[in-house]
Amino acid sequence: MNVLLAGYNIEATRIPHNDDATPEVLSAAYARISRSPKRIDQLREEAVREVDASRRSNTRIIFGMGHASVAEHAIFNIDIIGISRYLAEFVQKSRLASFTEKSQRYVKLHGDFVTPHEILGTPLESSYRTLIDRQNSLYHKLSEAGEKWFTQQGLDAKAAAERAREDARYVLSLATETQMGMTLNVRSLERLLRRLGKLHFHEAIQLRDRIQDLVEGIAPSLVRYTEPDPYDSNRVGVESTEPRLWDDDVRLLSGTENPDDLVLSMAMARDTGDNPDTALHYISQLSLEQKKAEYDKLFSGMEGYHPAPEPFEFADFTFALRMSSCAFAQFKRHRISSRIRTARHPNLQAVFPEWFQHVGMMQPIEEMMVTCTNLWNDLRSINPEIADYALTNAHAVQVAYRMNLRELYHFARLRCDGHAQWEIRALATRIVEIVKAKAPLSAALMMGKDEFDDREE
Numbered sequence: 041m042n043v044l045l046a047g048y049n050i051e052a053t054r055i056p057h058n059d060d061a062t063p064e065v066l067s068a069a070y071a072r073i074s075r076s077p078k079r080i081d082q083l084r085e086e087a088v089r090e091v092d093a094s095r096r097s098n099t100r101i102i103f104g105m106g107h108a109s110v111a112e113h114a115i116f117n118i119d120i121i122g123i124s125r126y127l128a129e130f131v132q133k134s135r136l137a138s139f140t141e142k143s144q145r146y147v148k149l150h151g152d153f154v155t156p157h158e159i160l161g162t163p164l165e166s167s168y169r170t171l172i173d174r175q176n177s178l179y180h181k182l183s184e185a186g187e188k189w190f191t192q193q194g195l196d197a198k199a200a201a202e203r204a205r206e207d208a209r210y211v212l213s214l215a216t217e218t219q220m221g222m223t224l225n226v227r228s229l230e231r232l233l234r235r236l237g238k239l240h241f242h243e244a245i246q247l248r249d250r251i252q253d254l255v256e257g258i259a260p261s262l263v264r265y266t267e268p269d270p271y272d273s274n275r276v277g278v279e280s281t282e283p284r285l286w287d288d289d290v291r292l293l294s295g296t297e298n299p300d301d302l303v304l305s306m307a308m309a310r311d312t313g314d315n316p317d318t319a320l321h322y323i324s325q326l327s328l329e330q331k332k333a334e335y336d337k338l339f340s341g342m343e344g345y346h347p348a349p350e351p352f353e354f355a356d357f358t359f360a361l362r363m364s365s366c367a368f369a370q371f372k373r374h375r376i377s378s379r380i381r382t383a384r385h386p387n388l389q390a391v392f393p394e395w396f397q398h399v400g401m402m403q404p405i406e407e408m409m410v411t412c413t414n415l416w417n418d419l420r421s422i423n424p425e426i427a428d429y430a431l432t433n434a435h436a437v438q439v440a441y442r443m444n445l446r447e448l449y450h451f452a453r454l455r456c457d458g459h460a461q462w463e464i465r466a467l468a469t470r471i472v473e474i475v476k477a478k479a480p481l482s483a484a485l486m487m488g489k490d491e492f493d494d495r496e497e
């Protein structure tokens with residue numbers, strides 16, 4: 041065996057500025073593996089020597105033959121600085137990508153925000169700035185009032201200040217600036233560009249153009265289909281554009297039937313080689329005690345950092361959820377899932393930390409929310425896509441989310457844990473309760489990491 045280091049991502053200023061410094065050569069060399077008798081390192085040497093030929097073969101293989109996965113061997117790291125939280129949400133829809141974003145929870149915010157280009161120089165610009173100033177002022181007042189409140193509740197000064205600040209952000213606008221590091225392969229990047237291409241507001245167009253400029257000169261043979269396809273924009277039931285309030289905050293829509301037996305049967309099929317349906321029939325004949333004993337074997341030695349075993353992926357649950365935009369910013373980071381989100385609307389319920397009432401701040405907050413609604417309507421009349429800049433972290437989103445049991449375990453470890461933010465923790469706890477009722481054996485150890493570590497075995 042021979043294992044060679046073919047490449048790795050290095051920081052941009054260390055990359056020589058010449059035409060050969062392109063990740064395309066890795067894609068070209070790997071693409072040729074399937075049909076060439078040569079060793080990979082030889083193919084790589086040839087690809088580096090003949091960059092133009094590599095580009096031509098990439099074009100032929102990826103776009104001519106549809107072997108698109110070879111573009112995944114080329115990876116970009118991109119800093120995105122000063123993007124609104126609103127647009128960040130679209131970017132982070134990429135599931136095969138990695139993001140690390142400035143936390144509004146841990147970093148004190150200083151009122152930096154994006155003003156939509158569409159309203160610059162119009163009368164709406166000053167209304168917009170006034171609203172954001174008001175939100176920033178509420179943020180500071182809440183941070184101070186909250187610090188006192190949490191100190192009275194027994195938290196030490198540092199913890200009280202942090203808790204107050206992380207909750208105060210509920211009144212901040214989705215226009216608030218953030219920054220993120222993004223790592224993704226060129227196949228995902230191309231898809232991101234197509235998705236951004238469906239947006240018709242300036243900030244999105246600017247971001248798309250900038251990313252395209254950055255990568256096109258470096259990997260022109262890998263980034264080709266960046267224009268949105270009309271097919272992606274097909275819509276149903278377009279007469280009704282106002283989202284309706286869903287029934288509950290957390291509601292189970294559907295789930296795998298008899299998940300405990302199914303998961304166990306998949307483990308058995310894996311371990312014995314039985315047909316999955318034969319295994320399922322066998323498992324279904326076992327007593328509850330016998331099934332528990334089989335699960336004990338599967339869970340044996342599990343630590344808080346262990347994922348649930350692979351057979352757990354065969355059972356999944358779909359939930360209809362309503363949460364604040366603040367909680368959704370965290371929820372959406374769980375990539376091994378399927379989701380749809382309805383449009384935002386100021387009439388959907390907003391979520392606020394309960395203590396806002398105890399410190400007597402709800403009245404100015406509610407007044408601010410009315411101004412948000414008015415501005416949302418005004419912005420919508422200019423361009424519906426910029427309206428949500430007027431909304432806050434407190435405004436609700438409604439999402440349908442499907443996760444398999446393995447991902448639900450991971451989600452619960454992080455989000456039911458004591459370190460999790462309170463709103464997502466409450467949602468995660470409800471979700472886990474519902475899943476446990478449907479899957480008492482397979483979900484038996486689904487809980488936050490702290491509870492898992494503390495439990496008595």
Ligand SMILES: Cc1cc2nc3c(=O)[nH]c(=O)nc-3n(C[C@H](O)[C@H](O)[C@H](O)COP(=O)(O)OP(=O)(O)OC[C@H]3O[C@@H](n4cnc5c(N)ncnc54)[C@H](O)[C@@H]3O)c2cc1C
Pocket residue numbers: 136137138139140141142143146373374375376447450454455459460461
């Ligand atoms: C307390 C807390 C604080 C946080 N603070 C911040 C913060 O300040 N900034 C911030 O940006 N985020 C923050 N996060 C979010 C966090 O970094 C994760 O993005 C989020 O929890 C989703 O979890 P995940 O990435 O483990 O896995 P998921 O996306 O849920 O995926 C599940 C599992 O699949 C595997 N997986 C998925 N994608 C990949 C991949 N591309 N490569 C390799 N393996 C993969 C991993 O094993 C992963 O655990 C915080 C999360 C918590 C719980």
